[in-house]
Amino acid sequence: MADAVRTHGLFKRFGPQVAVGGVDLVVPKGSFAGLVGPNGAGKTTTLSMVTGLLRPDGGRIEIDGRDVWADPVAVKANIGVLPEGLRLFERLSGRELLMYGGQLRGIPLDEVVRRADELLRVMDLVEAQDKLVVDYSTGMRKKIGLAAALLHNPRVLFLDEPFEGVDPVSANTLTEVLRRYTASGSTVVFSSHVMDLVERLCDWVSVMNGGLVVAQGPIDEVRRGRSLNEAFLDLVGVRGNGEDGLSWLGAPA
Amino acid sequence: MTWLFVRLKLSLLRGGLRGDAGRQVGFAFSVAAAFLAAVAGFGLLSLIRLAPYGVAVDLVSAAFAMFAAGWIVVPLMAFGLDETLDPARLALFPLTTRQLATGMLAASAAGPWPLASLAALCGGVVALAHGVGGVLLGVPAVILQFAFCLTASRLVTTALSGALRSRRGRDLLAVAAIFGVLLVQVPNLLLNRGLSGDPTRILAAAGEVLRWTPPGLAAHAIADGGLIGVAELIVVAMSVVVVAWLWIAALRYALVRPDSSNRGGASVRRSPTGRFLPGGLLGAVVAKELKYARREPRARVNWISAVFVSAVFMFSLRGPAGAAGTWAAVGPVCLAAVVIGLQAANSFGIDGRSLWMNAVAFSTPRDLRTDLAGRHLAMAVVAVPLLALASLAAALAAGNAAWALVAAPTAWGVLGVAVGIGSITSVTVPYTYPERLNAFAGAAPGQGGQAFAASFVTMLVTGVLVLPIVLPVLLGSGWWAVLAVPYGLAAAWAGRRVAAKIGSARFPELLAAVSRPT
Structure with missing residues (x-):
């Protein structure tokens, strides 16, 4: 059985700066995978390339065994994406956004309506469904974005920082929906800074640092008895332990 | 200090310029x-x-x-x-x-x-x-x-x-x-x-x-x-x-004072016009474009200024009463058509950063062609009656209402050519519209050249390509106008076809060009 996601030597540079320097990302089918790493580790760049939004400078990407850039027709129908930065069609209402997304994917209109109604109910957005997305709060935007990404029932879902700036109530809704989704055999890949959350949700984790994957595997193998946070800090190399310098900090003025 | x-x-x-x-x-x-x-x-x-x-x-x-x-x-x-x-x-x-x-x-x-x-x-x-x-x-x-x-x-x-x-x-x-x-x-x-x-x-x-x-x-x-x-x-x-x-x-x-920005926001009416639109991708794009023309301030500004510039042409190109020929009715309306069509010279600009939604869904040139067709159709829904009205006004001002029958089809044809060329510049020299208030700056910092090139090339090429339909009309052969609409449709179709081929191959680059930080 092919892995849900597999990249070989994925490479991208912006000018002189290498953002992603040969990433071999593996995510087995049906897993709830976390992609963690410090800022600037290349998580967003990797996810953009995997989802076909950014052209890689080198390397290969396979989703369900098909090459993303050589065979976009087969791949794009089977993936859902929630990119970073909450970029949505701001001047559509939440409901209109779902209708647009569904029709864009060629789903028949009455089916789009049915799925959109259900998604809006599950995401607790029924009251706000006719408000413009530009007036949504961060949590509402993440939820409507996830709804739009799920509407065409993709096999693999890519989420870039889905929990950033989301209140606990909305976060709970998001995790419930994602749990149900993976329970049915679909795959979720999401990037995050929040180790507790990754530890709680994921069964697979890939750790990135400096444009490379420095560790990946089932979460218990990566942790090796430590908390994920400790394991992560060891893997990326803690920069200074805060003991040197700063002697003035907290000293009486 | x-x-x-x-x-x-x-x-x-200096930081804004680096690299x-x-x-x-x-x-x-x-x-x-x-x-x-x-x-x-x-x-x-x-x-x-x-x-x-x-x-x-x-x-x-x-x-x-x-x-x-x-x-x-x-x-x-x-x-x-x-x-x-x-x-x-x-x-x-x-x-x-x-x-x-x-x-x-x-x-x-x-x-x-x-x-x-x-x-x-x-x-x-x-x-x-x-x-x-x-x-x-x-x-x-x-x-x-x-x-x-x-x-x-x-x-x-x-x-x-x-x-x-x-x-x-x-x-x-x-x-x-x-x-x-x-x-x-x-x-x-x-x-x-x-x-x-x-x-x-x-x-x-x-x-x-x-x-x-x-x-x-x-x-x-x-x-x-x-x-x-x-x-x-x-x-x-x-x-x-x-x-x-x-x-x-x-x-x-x-x-x-507390920052009182961004709270609330009223609901929008669910639009009943959706019923009249074709289903699927084409209808979705048309519906979205029409909503954007109403709700997005930059789109509104574009439309208002296009209408206004057309009105200025109407007034200022009016010759002394009586001395005018058909050209007095046809000329300004055709210019108006070009000005309206120029909005299509950067079709994806208003979508900007949200264009990724299309990018993850489109996989063939055909998808992009349908998308462009939807955009053109939405523009036509507004522009065609508008140009008809303008033709009537110009014809009346020029002294013979019948000239509207010549002016309107010619202008529609010109619009078709303009959007056809515009779809090619939309994929070859796309640029970001600034998201802020600054409705009059054409592009994100550093993309002014692209913005200028896109509209200038569109205008120039359109100007040349419409000569076969406009010139005979201006010279007095009014019946020639019957050819204008098919000519415009063909030009728009051909433009979309070429644009879809180019654009589909470089959609990630297109996406990057319209989602630059402003």
Whole structure:
């Protein structure tokens, strides 16, 4: 059985700066995978390339065994994406956004309506469904974005920082929906800074640092008895332990 | 402390340029333009010296007043372009209001455009100063006038910054600003139509009004060069102080007031028009485009200005009554069609960063072709009746309503050609529309060249390609217009086909080009 996601030597540079320097990302089918790493580790760049939004400078990407850039027709129908930065069609209402997304994917209109109604109910957005997305709060935007990404029932879902700036109530809704989704055999890949959350949700984790994957595997193998946070800090190399310098900090003025 | 603000502004300018050749060229261009404007402004103001004394004083007063007005209006439209403008960003630093005020004032004086306007204002001294006294008073007068411009502009931006930070405030101002610009054109139109009276009388009346405003007083002081001039300058200085004081008060208020932006927002009606649209991708794109034309301020501004420019053509190209032929009806309407069609020269610009939704769904050139077709169809839904109406108006104005039957199809054909070419420039030289209020800047920083190229090429190529249909009509063969619509449709279809092939292969690059930070 092919892995849900597999990249070989994925490479991208912006000018002189290498953002992603040969990433071999593996995510087995049906897993709830976390992609963690410090800022600037290349998580967003990797996810953009995997989802076909950014052209890689080198390397290969396979989703369900098909090459993303050589065979976009087969791949794009089977993936859902929630990119970073909450970029949505701001001047559509939440409901209109779902209708647009569904029709864009060629789903028949009455089916789009049915799925959109259900998604809006599950995401607790029924009251706000006719408000413009530009007036949504961060949590509402993440939820409507996830709804739009799920509407065409993709096999693999890519989420870039889905929990950033989301209140606990909305976060709970998001995790419930994602749990149900993976329970049915679909795959979720999401990037995050929040180790507790990754530890709680994921069964697979890939750790990135400096444009490379420095560790990946089932979460218990990566942790090796430590908390994920400790394991992560060891893997990326803690920069200074805060003991040197700063002697003035907290000293009486 | 003041010097620190100036350095902050300069390093912001420098930081904005780092590592991007396009931006550097843009900045060089901006500096060159500022320099030219400074030289031209200085020269033109200096030339006023040749005018009779009374006229010269009124002219300089008017020019000074226009500078002040420009300083107040332009930063409003460009709000958000200049990081040092927004006092909220500095709220956490332990600065007294006075430090903040002098610092921000100095920072706003640094930069090519402020220096250019200072240089241009100096022309006023050349124009009006007679004798040593005039020159001696002229220098402080110009500096005070400059300070007045700066403080007045700061006062207005600070007072409105709360409103400008909220979405509704910005939406409103973006659309309101265009009416401001349009109003400026009204006297122009009236002049064109010969309705106005003697221009010198208008000038004198304007001078009368401006005489007691700070810019007018400054101009007068230079002309006077004596004790009265000194008194006038004191008044100007006092008004600068008053405005600065008001500004400081507004600043203090803005710093402690909670940021009231972005709460609430009303619901939109579920549109019933969806029923009339075809299903699937095409219908979805048409529905979205039509909603955007209504709800997105940048789209509204584009439409309003297209309509307005067309109206200007209508008025100004009108020949003397009776002497006109078919061309008098066809010409302006065709120009209007080009202007409306130019909006399609960067079809994906308004979608901007949200275009990824299309990018993850589209996998074949066919998808992109349908998308473009949807955009064109949505534009046609608005433009076709609009052009028909314009044809009728132009034909009536030209003296024969029947000419509308020639003008309308020709204009529709021209529109088809324009959107066809536009779809190719949309995928070859796409650029980002700034998201902020600044409705009149064409593109994100550094992409001005692309924006210019896109509309210029579209206009030029359209101009050439429409010759086969427009020329015979203009020369009098009205029946030729029956060919215009099929020709336009074919051109639009061919344009979409080529564009889809190019665009589909470089969709990630297209996406990056329209989602640049602004």
